[in-house]
Amino acid sequence: MKKIIGLLCLTVILTACNKSESKGNKNDELKEGKQLSQEQKTHSEEVKSSENRISKDEAVKLAMKQFDDYLPNILKTYDGVIDLQVPNTGDFTGDGIEDVAIYWNIAPEGGNAIIGQGLSLYKNDGKTVKVIAGYEPDYLFAFDTIKNGKIIVERLEYAEEDGRCCPSIKTKHALTIKGNKAY
Structure with missing residues (x-):
């Protein structure tokens, strides 16, 4: 039991x-x-x-259209012709949306020297793009990348033995955007 x-x-x-x-x-x-x-x-x-949101490609098209509309003013400033116009994308405003940076060069008509160059920076808010700043330094530079929220450029300088085509001294620089200028 x-x-x-x-x-x-x-x-x-x-x-x-x-x-x-x-x-x-x-x-x-x-x-x-x-x-x-x-x-x-x-x-x-x-x-x-x-x-x-607009796509990255749409943002680039809108930025390129705005750049093309303003281009005559740039060409008058430098009295030349557009030699290079390359859009680059990446988030440089810190809002998680890919912005657009257009790298451009101006050459004399019929020549191959660079007489002006710069970056035109466009903020993408997801619905449209708007120019927020420009970068036109008084030295030769090359666009490098947009990484970790920063636009990276390379300042180019000539060593004594360099040919005119090929500056060998390259110094990376992260741009800061303040107001409508980048430096």
């Missing part, structure tokens, strides 16, 4: 533990479900937000 009562007690205890564990699993499942639901909602909001 003691064995039967002992077995019954053991069965009751095991059943109670199993039900308790089952409730814990259901609570965990409910918590995980709520967490997944929140993550899905956040992802859904991000997708909707990015669906309303």
Whole structure:
């Protein structure tokens, strides 16, 4: 009789533990479900937000159109012709959206020297692009990259033995944007 009562007690205890564990699993499942639901909602909001944004290619087209509209003013300043016009993208305003930097060179008509060069910087707000700054240093430079929220350029200088085509002294510089100027 003691064995039967002992077995019954053991069965009751095991059943109670199993039900308790089952409730814990259901609570965990409910918590995980709520967490997944929140993550899905956040992802859904991000997708909707990015669906309303212009694409990187559209941002480049808009920036190039604005640059082309302003180009006659640049050409008058330097009394030359456009030699190079290259759009580059990357987030340099820190808002998580790819902005546009157009690197350009001006040459004399019929010549191959660089008489002017610069960067035109366009902020992409997701709906349109707007020129925010220009960079036209009084030294020769080359555009390098947009990385970690910074625009990196290389200042180019000639060593004594360098040919006119090929300056060998290159110093990297991260631009700072303040007002409508970059330096």
